[in-house]
Amino acid sequence: MTDLLERLRERGWRLTPQRRVVAEVLRGDHVHLSAEAVHGLAQQRLPEISLATVYNTLNELVSLGEVAEVTAGDGPKRYDPNVAETHQHLVCVRCNHLLDVRPEGAQNLGLPPEERHGYQILDIRLLFRGICPKCLEDPTSG
Amino acid sequence: MTDLLERLRERGWRLTPQRRVVAEVLRGDHVHLSAEAVHGLAQQRLPEISLATVYNTLNELVSLGEVAEVTAGDGPKRYDPNVAETHQHLVCVRCNHLLDVRPEGAQNLGLPPEERHGYQILDIRLLFRGICPKCLEDPTSG
């Protein structure tokens, strides 16, 4: 597993300070940042980076397959750099907190032929929804 | 299984022409309409119905548990009146076409205790992503 930035350079990615900072902010295995959050963290290193550039860069990383978009619960999309190891997500329906999970039984999931309706299946996404410990305790929010 | 409108009346739902029309448009088992689409169909029966009312009504049906919101792929949410029978969805990543499916193995899915992170699990959503037959044939879109 080579480094993200190195992989990108190999793929002919034009490396600007903005792009490097976005890629750096997205390093790690349990990262699920919104575009705004990426922007905020990126600005700490590069104050003049614009939100539009963050969006452009994120979209590019997604289409390069280096980052996954996570749509779960309300609010903005989140961006997950961990595309190497298959995993699924657990989201709090109350506060939208998001976590990686490895469910059991997921490898035995499938669509029987008569349920495929002629589709070519690409992947399966699982979303576990629940209430996080913090929200379970908190009497105010819910 | 009583009728949706009857159930709603029993629950003290104030029955207006607008609400009745929205509920009628959402009858059926393989219905996945966007709010715009519901509005369009509703207007055929009741030309003066507003989009805001359609949104209000849909949200209410969702919080009453009579309709499920489906977020899959790009574009607007879709509304699924089939809450009686558990099912999952298959979406075309190219054209967003959406279908109900009953996967095998879904009943054996679960999060082992050490993967629950203190969450109380409410439900599991599965999304099968693929390419629909129409898009598989069509050389232009993709």
Next chain:
DNA sequence: GTATATGCAAAGCATTTGCATTAAA
């Protein structure tokens, strides 16, 4: 030097909201 990324501001789309009016119960 040339192609491409950036920043800005404006536009876009889906959805929600405030408020005066209307209508269901």
Next chain:
DNA sequence: TTTAATGCAAATGCTTTGCATATAC
């Protein structure tokens, strides 16, 4: 009669886009 729903238009939140400028290669 009272309480709640409607319609409108404006506001919101997230994301994309057009275009002139700047910059990586």
